[in-house]
Amino acid sequence: MEGETHQEERLPVPPADYWAVEDKVRHSLGQCYDKRVLQVTPGAGEVVSNEKGKRFKVNGSLDAIKERWLKERTVIFIFQDESRNLSRAVKEDLVRAYEDGWFAKRLFRPEVTRGRIKFEGPNVISYVAKAVEVATWLVQKGSTQLSLKGKDYLVSFKPWMTKVELKDLRLKDAESNFWIVALRVTLDAMYYLSSAIEGLIKGVKHVHAPEMDRSWPKLMNLKIDMDPQARFRVEDTLTIESPKGELWKVEVATPYLDWCRKCRWYFHTEENCPRNATEDRSRR
Structure with missing residues (x-):
């Protein structure tokens, strides 16, 4: 069964x-990432407990091998131009359609199957290939046009990156492709939001369809593409004021803010995610 721990294979x-x-x-590592078979590895680390709390500290040499293994197989997909604004589902469909193409052409060994996809940001995917030769081929290719329903989308391929490098890539991209996200906008404020942003910040280029906030279903998150110079004014x-004097305050996120992949929210990273404290309490 997928995800099952097999102690006999230690x-x-x-x-x-x-x-x-x-x-x-x-x-x-191949058993874990390719076949999703998880093993108990003796000596993988040690349990430590101090003022930072109780945790499992990983063995340095083991993690170095894991990082090298991932680096050999991981390719960063960067969606360019129009493809930046596609939904996550469509982006994944593009990648899967691309895989279907090389399967049909038999570019690699028959046992090479689909890779794993992890979204690192609005236009960045980490693709973990099932074979080193796939990752090498993609990086050497550099870029391609991914086709879906008769339309082509430009995607570039980069070698594996650390979290710091991915963050630097996001910040560099913001210099030419700047956006903001208005967070948890109330129904009263939503109608006036784009006008308020143009009035207060200026540089509105495109307002995306609002998305329901998962934790607050009655509120909306709205992404707005902005002129790059607007990043200095955000x-x-x-605040939007109603004719009756009511103030509607809206938080604004930008590419420069920390982003947590655990809870999928802004203003912090995985290391200081509020969910960590909740998980710690549940384990006690």
Whole structure:
């Protein structure tokens, strides 16, 4: 069963330095990422407890092998131009259609199957290939036009990046493709939002369809493409006043804010996500 832990397939007790059993570690990594078979690995780390709390600290050499394994197989897909504004579902469909193309052409070994997709941002995907040769081929290719329903979309391919490098990429991209997200907008304020942004900030280029906030279903999040120069004029909140004097305050997110992939919200990262405290309490 997918996701099942198979204790009978455990690695033998390794030396402190996992590089001595690198081949076995790589096999274990393939079982995890390719076949979704999770193993208990003796010596993978140690339990520590101090003022930062109780946690599992991973073995340095084991993590270095894992990082090298991922680096060899991971390609960053960057959606350009019109493809930036496609929904996540459509972007994934584009990638899967591209895979279908190389399967049909038999570019790789028959046992090579679909890779794993992880969204890193609005226009960035981490693609973990099932074989090194797939990742190498994509990086060497550099870019391509992905086709869906008769329309082509430009996508570029980059080698694996660390979290810091991905953040730098997002910030650099914001210099030419700047956007803001108005967060949890009330129904009263929504009608006036784009006009208020143009009046207060200026530079509205395109207003995307509102999306319902998952945690507050009665509120909406709205993404607005802006002139790049508007990034110097944006503030953390904007205020709209009704004729009756009621103030509607709207929080504004930009590419420069921290983004948490755990709870999919702004203003913090995974390391200081509020969900961590909730999870810690539930384990006690």
